Amino acid sequence: MKHTRLTFAAFVVLMVGLGSSDSLRGIFSPVFSSHFALSATQLGLIVTVSYIGNLVFLLVGGNVIERFEKKKALLALTGIWMAALAVFAFTDNYYLLLAGMFCAMGASTLLNTTLNLVTPLLFASSPAFFVNLLFFTQGIGTSGSQSLLGRYATDIGFWHKTNLVLLALGAAAVLLLAFSTVPGPRADGPHPAKRQSGVLKNRAALPLVFVFGFYFIAEHGVMNWLVAYATSGLGMEQAKASNYLAVFFGGVMLGRLVLSPLVDRLGILKSMGVFGSLSAVLYIAGVVGGAAAMPLWAASGFFLSILYPTLVMSIRLFFPHGQVAGAAGTIISVASLFDILFNVGFGRLVDTLGYGVSIYVLPLAMAAFIITFLAFSRGHGKEQQKN
Structure with a gap:
């Protein structure tokens, strides 16, 4: 039971971070437009690249992660998400922003889906309650960031600082995951393509x-x-x-x-x-x-x-x-x-x-x-x- 609570705590921290991260694209759109002097087409490309990231990560990653223990898969995906946050926090380039959006949104969506599938294995007696509770915490991250950050998202410097905070949240999730027991062993058998x-x-x-x-x-x-x-x-x-x-x-x-x-x-x-x-x-x-x-x-x-x-x-x-x-x-x-x-x-x-x-x-x-x-x-x- 102790390990279950620790694992779910790791999931909650991660979902709050993912919810916050996913909302930043819309909140900071005016900042990107002004700072990088983007046309409407270039600004729209940020959204398009995010959707493509979702598509690629889900289509390829969903099958690949079956080959690994779920804990290792979650840690690897969280690492990719955090790497994208680091790009956001420490670089100032439109094309790196696009690359980061591809990885951040793709990893976030696949993490979201994986957590949805793993959580019922933690709570066999009431899986739906805990899955929806997890999504509720993601909603707190999304709506909370929209409410709080919307007031202060005025320049690219605040964009960098916001992603540093999310990096710290990601590090906390990794630390909790490292000491957690995540159900779902590696799947043996056919190659992912098969x-x-x-x-x-x-x-x-x-x-x-x-x-x-x-x-x-x-x-x-x-x-x-x-x-x-x-x-x-x-x-x-x-x-x-x-x-x-x-x-x-x-x-x-x-x-x-x-x-x-x-x-x-x-x-x-x-x-x-x-x-x-x-x-x-x-x-x-x-x-x-x-x-x-x-x-x-x-x-x-x-x-x-x-x-x-x-x-x-x-x-x-x-x-x-x-x-x-x-x-x-x-x-x-x-x-x-x-x-x-x-x-x-x-x-x-x-x-x-x-x-x-x-x-x-x-x-x-x-x-x-x-x-x-x-x-x-x-x-x-x-x-x-x-x-």
Whole structure:
């Protein structure tokens, strides 16, 4: 039990750091633009490189880490993440910034996914509660950094100092991990490339790619476009629109804390069906109803909160133990292409058709997510194990 607490403490420290690190790109965008004299295209390349990092690390790394003990894999990934933080802290070059973003976001996403898969092995009696609690702590890092750093992120010097603080947090996580016992032995057997081929042959792989892909569009669409739609499409004041976004992500944080015990009681797939349906109803009604229904859209974050971590947990229901990390990496990386294509195309759609029509892509994605998931879960019959 002592080792379990120490291991989970290491995970918590790491997730707070990852949550904070992931939010810095948006917070410091104006600083990057001014300091490096970036065009809009060059500033946008920072986001694009981050997504490519996610794609590469998940697609390749998810299968590679199966060949190593999970503790060694976590330490190696944390080392890559910290190396990127060191680049941010000690260099002052746009191209090194891009390289750092590739490694930082890629390692962060793969760490996030790996922790999601390892945590249930620590807490067999209530895995969903602790997975969602872990994501709650990540939310503290994300929202806390947005609230605190947003006030002081005025120059490149503060960017360097912020990454030094995150480096110290990463060092604390490494120290805790070094004395922890992380479950999940190295997977012996086929080469990672062969195991990846086995993942793609599994009949659950393709439906899960679509489930994750539609979900990414729905959730990330809120983060990237709710304020722009509310202000430019509905004529709402910036402060009011930002409040709705804050309520949405506040609901995500609160929901992970409040709803996670219910996931353990209901089981993974049933929880996804219940809370996914509730969030879809509020989400779709909130968009279709226009300005008057914006509170419903914001409130959907509460039920949407547990969907992603629980969805990642569900992968282990459909793949052999030795394939789970590789399956998660492959499925999430391929699904992230939905996200990339959406972000490339949605802006052009707005320029062509306006927000009034274009915004319906989001509720359509949410509807496609829940319909695809329900069809997929029913097609696989009863849940093999309740957790």
